[in-house]
Amino acid sequence: MLSLRSWPSEVVTIILHTDQLIINWIKPHKKSSTYKGLPSFELKAHQAITLETTACNQAQIFNLTVLKTHINTFLKTHKIKNAPVAMALSMHDVIEQFVASAIATPDKNNFTFLSSGNLVWDYLYLYPHDDGTFTFYVCGIKQEQLLQYKLLAISANLQLKALLTSRMALLQLYRLVQGPAFRHSQLAVTMQRNNNNIDQLLGTEVIHRLLTIGKNISINFSQQAPHLRTSLGLVLSSDLYERTS
């Protein structure tokens, strides 16, 4: 049923990272100046929950009811209603690979190793190589796992608008931070310098420029920095902020 309340200008990001559930409540920061044309945000609430082994073990979710309880508690505590939700997964449920291909513009049939299973998957062109091949980021999730997350959103009454991988969110954040200066070749250099570790593409400077952390929020910044970057990537890449602000 549709809500009678108007659409709020706020986003809730949920990150599932190995055995951690990170929930952030982010709102546009109207007073701050923009950074490279990007809007700035304010972190209104943050919670990092370490999941029990019965709920999550070896980066695999076994009990979505526990997640639902944590999410609902967070939303209820901060009185968040009808906020669009973007979720990022960094679990074993998600299959992620960097694939080198000789075809610059392949279609899905070229990645036959993923199309055989019951996966929902897609690929993204990243950068070219000197030898004429191209690197693609391919990710997929099993249909039943995807259904679990959809059921979680339905049962927790979440307005789930995006379900991405954490790497996808970070890649999008990188592209958006680069803005018009984004080049695939530069991405190749950066990726190779960081051993294809997407988490290290952007430093903490981006967080300071794009996100204002609320005064009353206690957060271990060094530990949560990757998740904050992922949250920013979710908000900016899932096309929620522009329409809600």
Add this chain to the structure above:
Amino acid sequence: MKTINFITALSPRRHKELTRWYQLSTLLLIAILAAITITTGRQYLLFAALNKQVAQETATTFTTTMNNMHALKLQEQELEKKLASIAPFATPKNNPAHILDLIHKTMSGSSFIESVVLDKTTITMVVLCAQTAQAMEIISSLQKLPELEGLTLQSLQPQQHAEQSVVRVMMKATLQTGVA
């Protein structure tokens, strides 16, 4: 660079549009229902008021109408009683006018009835005739009438009437009631 999103969700803009559509539709529906309720309610109240007024008027004239009805019933009963008393005379066999009419038809041109005395069972007639033969014809004609039983000649005498010589005939008979 495209975004790989595992789900196809309703966009916030579309969501907002649908929310607004839902709100407007609900408001419109409520407005229509309210308008219908108000219009119908007013008509129903008017109908109820008219019904009440009619009932009050009916209750006001009810006593008068009932009194009139009782009076008319009494009059009808009285009329029925009177009608019952004269009903036997309404039939031709008991009607004196009928008997007189029969007697009158037996009279010829120069004879006429002088008097008729009628009581419950007998009838006495006095007839003036020009001649005796004519008187006999009248007697024989009257004797043929089933309403007159046992017609007998009581007297036959000549008489001067209006400077003419006539025969005065007196007859007597028993009235036969129940003859069709």
